[in-house]
Amino acid sequence: MQGTVEGFSYGLVTPVVAYVMACLGGALGLRCTTRALLVRQSWRPGWLMLGSAAIGSGVWTMHFIAMMGFTVREAPVHYNPALTFASLGVGVVMVGMGIFIVGYRGGTGAALFTGGTVTGLGIASMHYLGMAGLSLDGRLEYNTLTVAASVVIAVVAAVTALWAAAQARGFLWSLGASLLMGLAGTGLHYTGMAAVHVELHGSPDTPLGTPSAELLAPMLIGPLAFLLVAAVVVLFDPLLVIGRAEWTRAAHLPEPVVDRPTLVGAPPAHHAPQRR
Template sequence: MQGTIDGFSYGLVTPVVAYLMACLGGALGLRCTTRSLLVENSWRPGWLALGSAAIGSGIWTMHFVAMMGFAVEGVPVRYDPAITFASLGLAVVMVGIGIFIVGYRGATVMALFTGGTITGLGVASMHYLGMAGMRLQGTLRYDTFTVSLSVLIAVVAATAALWAAVQVRGFLWSLGASLVMGLAVTGMHYTGMAALDVHVHASGGGPSGAPAGELLAPMMIGPLAFLVLAGVVVIFDPTMAAGADRPRTGLGPRPRPALVRRPGIPAHGPGSDAYRGRPPRRRRSFVPAPPRGPRSRLGR
């Protein structure tokens, strides 16, 4: 028997909150990616790891906030805790691979394509593994074309978000990238849910696992606390707070030293005495010696 699916049992509350959670995780993660481009190489892995965990936690929290509004008429929905936690780990790892590729290779076409593809596949894998952890008295079936469309949405939007993040042009670029990342996650989620059909079993025992409310609400406390902690780190970082979005290593050429102007002395570039703070050297005037005439034989 075909089950009646309601993905908005709480109205617009769950989609709006889910989108905001995806944007929050994306904003923190992409901002950490931007920060990694402004530091020395020894600090870069830490910022990239923090960004990967923030994005992974954000998209995982978004998914299960949205799933709290999912219901099948007359059928209780439960979740397997092990698979639910595994979906969080998968999201962090796959997003981390994509973030590290872009963080170290820069805004090259190949790096963005590879990193965006892996990040988008991480979003999709998290979604469908989380759906595999759902337990109900029925069978889940997916439309292949719609599933492929959801994965494509995730890959394209994730690539665009990474491209905007590595431009290193200020806070507004990172904010726009986070909105795109949030759109990638929520668009992929609800497109994937549109591909779902539930065939309800007429008889059988109740599903195993924990009820959605009892399992999901406590599980989201950890990722939410981590997002708050990541937000504190980003906000109180002096370089990010000052908006000094200029790459020191990694991307792009280093800025050339500015010319030094001193009173009464024209601008000089590196290598000159004025640039080093020394007084200008005095040039010795060269006076050529008078020409010598032919030697006299008497002087010999």
């Protein structure tokens, strides 16, 4: 028996909030990636790990906010806790691999393509592993071509977002990169959900699992708290927020070139000559 799938049970609320969360995680993560390109080698892993966790947490949170709008009229939906949280770990690790490639190889074409591809595949892995943790009295079936299209969307958007972040050209570039990273997550999600068909078993018994309402708090509160902490770190590092066209990657200079006084607690800055 074919199930009746509803992907927008709360109207536009869930897709809009989901996209905002993906953009927030992308904004924090990509700014950390940009910062990693402009600091000494010893600081780089910390910024890249923070960026990876921010992007992964933002996309994962986006996924489950969007899933709040997913219902099957004829059957209750449950989630397997182990697979649900494993999807977060897989997403963060794979996104981290892509971020580290760009962080250490720089904004070159090969590094951006490889890192963006791995990042996009990490987002896709998170989504489909999270969907594997969904259980109901039936089975999920996917349209292969639509699934492939969803993965392509994630990869292209991730490559473009990392390219924009690697330019280190200020707020507008960072905003554009964040919107593209949000598109990588939500574009993948809703394209992938369009591929879903539910074939019900017709049995009165439902599978064992944790109801979505019980998983909602630990799923969302933890990543949201982390994103808040990451946002505080970003806000207390003005170099990360302002961005300057004069910044030079650490591969060429040991310090970023800035034209303002050295911050307390920051490494000494080399002052560029004043231009008139």
